[in-house]
Amino acid sequence: MKKKLLMLLWGIILLATQAFAQQGNVTGKVTSTDGQPMPGVSVRVKGTQVVSQTTTAGTFSIVAKPGDVLTFTFIGMLAQDKTVGSGAVNVVLAEDQNALSEVVVTAMGITRDKKAMGYSAQTLKGSDIATTQRDNFLNALQGRVAGAIITPTSGTPGASSSMVIRGGVSLDGDNQPLFVIDGLPISNRTFSDYSLVGQGGFNRTNDFGNRAMDINPEEIESLTILKGPEAAALYGTQGASGAVVITTKRAKAGTTRVTYNNAFRIENVYKFPEIQTVYGGGAGGIFDEEVRTRTYFGAKYPANRTLIDNIGNFYKTGFTQRHNASVEGGSEKLSVRSGISYTDQTGMIPTTGYKKLDFKVSVTSKISDKVSMNASINYINNRTDKAYKGVGSAMLSSLSWPLVDDMRNYLDANGNRRTITGSLSGELDNPYWSLNKNPNWDKVNRVLSNVGVDYKPADWFALSARVGADVFAQQGLSAYHPQSYDATKTGSTFVGGGINTFNANSRLFNSAVVATFRKDFGKFKPIIRIGGDLTDDSYQTNAQFGTRFYQENYYSINNTDPTTQRVTFNDELKRKVGGFVNAELGYADFLYLTLTGRQDYSSTLPVNNYSFFYPATSLSFVFSELAPFKKMSWLSMGKLRASWGQSGKDARNAYVTKTKLVAQGTTGGGYATDVTAGNPDLVAEFTTSKEAGFEMGFLKNRLSIDFTYYENVSDKQITAPRLSYGTGAILGYINSGKIRNRGFELLVKGTPIQNENFSWDISANVARTRGNILSLPAGQDVFYLSDTWLTDDVRAQYTVGSSISAFAGQNYLYNNAGQLLINPANGMPIRDAVFTPIGDRAPDFTVGVTNSFTYKNFNLSFLLDIRKGGDIYNATEQYLYARGLSKLTLDREVPRIIQGVFRDGLENTANPTKNNVVVIPYITTSYYSTFSNTADFLQKDVNWIRLKDVTLSYNLPKQLFVGSKTFKSVNVFVTGTDLLMLTNYNGVDPQVSGLSAAAGGLGGSGIDFGNIGLPRAYNFGVRVGF
Missing domain, CATH: 2.40.170.20 (TonB-dependent receptor, beta-barrel domain)
Structure with a gap:
């Protein structure tokens, strides 16, 4: 019995030797698209159980014969087939951008198969x-x-x-x-x-x-x-x-x-936000270059007046x-x-x-x-x-600085803060001052x-x-x-x-x-x-x-x-x-x-x-x-x-x-x-x-x-x-x-x-x-x-x-018929003190x-x-609108009557009193602070x-x-x-x-x-x- 087993074993070895006589060790190297060697890549002779793996240097050796197809696979990379020829088999694997079977790192470092x-x-x-x-x-x-x-x-x-x-x-x-x-x-x-x-x-x-x-x-x-x-x-x-x-x-x-x-x-x-450059500083349509306020309800700039690009100089x-x-x-x-x-x-x-x-x-x-x-x-x-940030930010301060004054001159001859109104407490800081001081x-x-x-x-x-x-x-x-x-x-x-x-x-x-x-x-x-x-x-x-x-x-x-x-x-x-x-x-x-x-x-x-x-x-x-x-x-x-x-x-x-x-x-x-x-x-x-x-x-x-x-x-x-x-x-x-x-x-x-x-x-x-x-x-x-x-x-x-x-804001008041309520004293709309939803x-x-x-x-x-x-x-x-700098204020010289009814006790009757007060924003500058409802800027x-x-x-x-x-x-x-x-x-x-x-x-x-x-x-x- 032992003799028969030995003869059977010897026959198997001879058959294997004849098979391997037609094959050899195929070598090669696997790299990534950036040229780096890839260790751990699986190399398989397609249709067989013959498998190898790349070394830390990306190289491999596998028993195969010319004409065999080698399949290269690695998690997260596109699989690739290569036919064995007479020389080395070198492969470049690319990442699989759409692989559904990829491994995903989830909670607490746990890795899971995505599928x-x-x-x-x-x-x-x-x-x-x-x-x-x-x-x-x-x-x-x-x-x-x-x-x-x-x-x-x-x-x-x-x-x-x-x-x-x-x-x-x-x-x-x-x-x-x-x-x-x-x-x-x-x-x-x-x-x-x-x-x-x-x-x-x-x-x-x-x-x-x-x-x-x-x-x-x-x-x-x-x-x-x-x-x-x-x-x-x-x-x-x-x-x-x-x-x-x-x-x-x-x-x-x-x-x-x-x-x-x-x-x-x-x-x-x-x-940058756009500002008007037609009207200068002042109030009531009067332009006073010496005052140089940071509200712009004055007269138009003189035609020959050079305006300074403070924004361009600053940023x-x-x-x-x-x-x-x-x-x-x-x-x-x-x-x-x-x-x-x-x-x-x-x-x-x-x-x-x-x-x-x-x-x-x-x-x-x-x-x-x-x-x-x-x-x-x-x-x-x-x-x-x-x-x-906020109201004292460099953006708002630089936008509101007078265009007739060079903002870069923020110090006087004694090294103190130079103001445009003569009052330290009456104006916001020059942004150069703020940033340096x-x-x-x-x-x-x-x-x-x-x-x-x-x-x-x-x-x-x-x-x-x-x-x-x-x-x-x-x-x-x-x-x-x-x-x-x-x-x-x-x-x-x-x-x-x-x-x-x-x-x-x-x-x-x-x-x-x-x-x-x-x-x-x-x-x-x-x-x-x-x-x-x-x-x-x-x-x-x-x-x-x-x-x-x-x-x-x-x-x-x-x-x-x-x-x-x-x-x-x-x-x-x-x-x-x-x-x-x-x-x-x-x-x-x-x-x-x-x-x-x-x-x-x-x-x-x-x-x-x-x-x-x-x-x-x-x-x-x-x-x-x-x-x-x-x-x-x-x-x-x-x-x-x-x-x-x-x-x-x-x-x-x-x-x-x-x-x-x-x-x-x-x-x-x-x-x-x-x-x-x-x-x-x-x-x-x-x-x-x-x-x-x-x-x-x-x-x-x-x-x-x-x-x-x-x-x-x-x-x-x-x-x-x-x-x-x-x-x-x-x-x-x-x-x-x-x-x-x-x-x-x-x-x-x-x-x-x-x-x-x-x-x-x-x-x-x-x-x-x-x-x-x-x-x-x-x-x-x-x-x-x-x-x-x-x-x-x-x-x-x-x-x-x-x-x-959601946003909420203060809207205007309206009567029961939905008409805007107007203050009879100045012809301006009346703002509601209650915050109501205005946007999302x-x-x-x-x-x-x-x-x-x-x-x-x-x-x-x-x-x-x-x-x-x-x-x-x-x-x-x-x-900017409230200060006369917005381009929306350029129609300030046009007289207007705001459509609405007076809040005079008759507003919810059958015959409310229609507003007939003429407002000229050029003169009544409170128009822009009063008529600047939240909803208008949403x-x-x-x-x-x-x-x-x-x-x-x-x-x-x-x-x-x-x-x-x-x-x-x-x-x-x-x-x-x-x-x-x-x-x-x-x-x-x-x-x-x-x-x-x-x-x-x-x-x-x-x-x-x-x-x-x-x-x-x-x-x-x-x-x-x-």
Whole structure:
């Protein structure tokens, strides 16, 4: 028997030897489109089980014979077939832009196969963000992410930007998404004016930047936007408004790579408000050149009078230089990447600027076959020198400066503030004076650290643990010189000169553990994840305020009168602990059911209500995996999906369950009861989300469609409405208010043309969101955001049934027949003291279209950002109108009778008295301040089309670097941002916010008040690989 077995074995060996005699080892190399070797690529002889894999150097060896077809596959790359010939087989793999089966990084660093996901998630490449050359990477997302609205507050250096996904879920709380880097949340806090002592709050005067702007776009590998309920359930209270999940770059094993890139940018103000240059300063039609007022109701300028271009002289060309360098390398056991970046920006407004230094090191280690580790540390240092916002902004001050006076002469012969009226307290500051004598700056030192350990003792079990810290210190100063308007006007807060300084210290500590159980049972493929996380959020602010400088030009709290000095100290500590179970049940690669449950514990809620549970579920049906659909060669992928889920949200502030005692910062100290009453019975807010959609891929995914319809209902809002004074407080925390958001998102991607020399990729998204107020706090007919009350007659205000983005304003009074009521004494309309709805900031829909054309070594890409509808309040035009500077005032010499009836007691009778008072605005200049109703300056249905992020790049031919020991690749590029805008808006830029990103609710979006829009900019640079 043994002899027969030996003979059989020997025969098999002989047959195998004859087969191999006709074959050999085929070798080759696999690289990416940028020439870098690709390790881990699967190489298979088509139709067989013969498989190999590329080494860390991208090389491979496989047994095959001439005529065999080798198939090369790698996750996220387009598969490629190559026929074996007589020589080496070298392959270049390109990224698959439309692969539905790609791996997506979701909540808590969990990676999932996209086809198993029952909710919407959109992923962008980091290179697409970095190519835009924008300092704040959030501004690069506008038009690229369906359902997201990004609002920059200004085009000045270091300005903050806000982001809202699928509408707001909170009346006056934080509606911005959670930001996550490499699996752990980071802070996107914007320092609030409310933490200062002498500014009065409201986030209108200063903008201290949002901390997501600290992220270096060059370090982003990919970015995923999580919008659905299941994603929010995994992140808990922090993810109630969605999440932006960022994966940073790490070294690739087996490669040594050095890169350097730079960009030099020039930028100019895109557009200025138009002013009339016919009538000069004065009143009642009398022009007095010596008075030189900043109201323009005088006579016409003399024909031979030379007018000075103060605007053109003031604003200059901004310049930015940016340098990035990185080094990476290592082996399969240990790889390291380090990167450094430096940005130096000089703003378009004199003395403004922004400097940032960024240094990051990341390490990836394979400790053993079962244990791997990754760690990173990122140091960021930046400083912003700013101009003030609002009524004292450089824009409004420079627009209203007399055209017969050279604004550059802001000092007299003795070095004091030169005025045009002779009164320090009677006129706003010359903007040159303000920028040189009223300093306004802040700086940040920040460290982001992250350590993760992955343990996989078996194929069916894995354990992942992460811990990280986000620590930053922010310091700032804003001051008014003793001769400044704000230090000399009657009732000034800053009398004799004033200074505000602050120190803010933030420490966000996060840790998370996830255990994953994965075991296939035939066609059933269950995955169970059990995890927990801990968040400690500590934030301290220490602000000092003082007035009456001893030395005029010395800006220090020690230079102020001790009797005027005040201080405020806030110390907030919030802790959240959560745990979740996530079960994904897959069947036969076409049906996936996911169930999630999460329990959270929050220190910001009362002890009796600090724990709350919320579930989520989703279903994914990949019908293209079924036999009838597999026969359709034109159908690459088809999926139906649906999800439902809840997410809880705790209180925004740390101490809301009890009424606080507030330290009194004046001499003598002591404590006083806070004006906002606490509530020991608060419960968590809840948002219930539903969404359904489909994903389709055609023609080998050269065309893909992704559609989503959703509805979010947010209930039990934690708000602080006004209370009866009988309660002993002005405001009080309660659970009340309900918001519903509905909308759809459509994302279409395609490659209409693709051949050896030319390709065209296009991506388009369309989105619409509508948010409505279903209920308000008990006893409240209206609810408004005080921050948005920038002028006397407009604010963001909610009523039941209104939009969450509604405007309210003071309209005119009308009689029962709808006729305008007129004051018989002056013939002017009478304004209503009650705020009524006048508009809605929300657009009807938004569209983003990205195109990329590649011809040989050239690439041209650009973005069209389109918005249809939405109202904008042009408070800048109203400001100019009331001062006689608006072109709308050029008909001032025309006598008129305002159509209406007198308010004389007969207005609601059958025969009201018609107005017959003749008004000549040229003489009665109060016409323009009285007849400047909010609704007259609210522009309805604003549309725009923006041409943005236009990049033309060229890769130098690789033949130039053959044999070079220094250079591997060189790419030169030019990028234009915000090059062209077509809009029906009569102001400067409809993409505006009158507040900083610190404001709650939907902030100051849609309010244009002295804003400088995003500049038209041109970037020139080079990327070099060594």
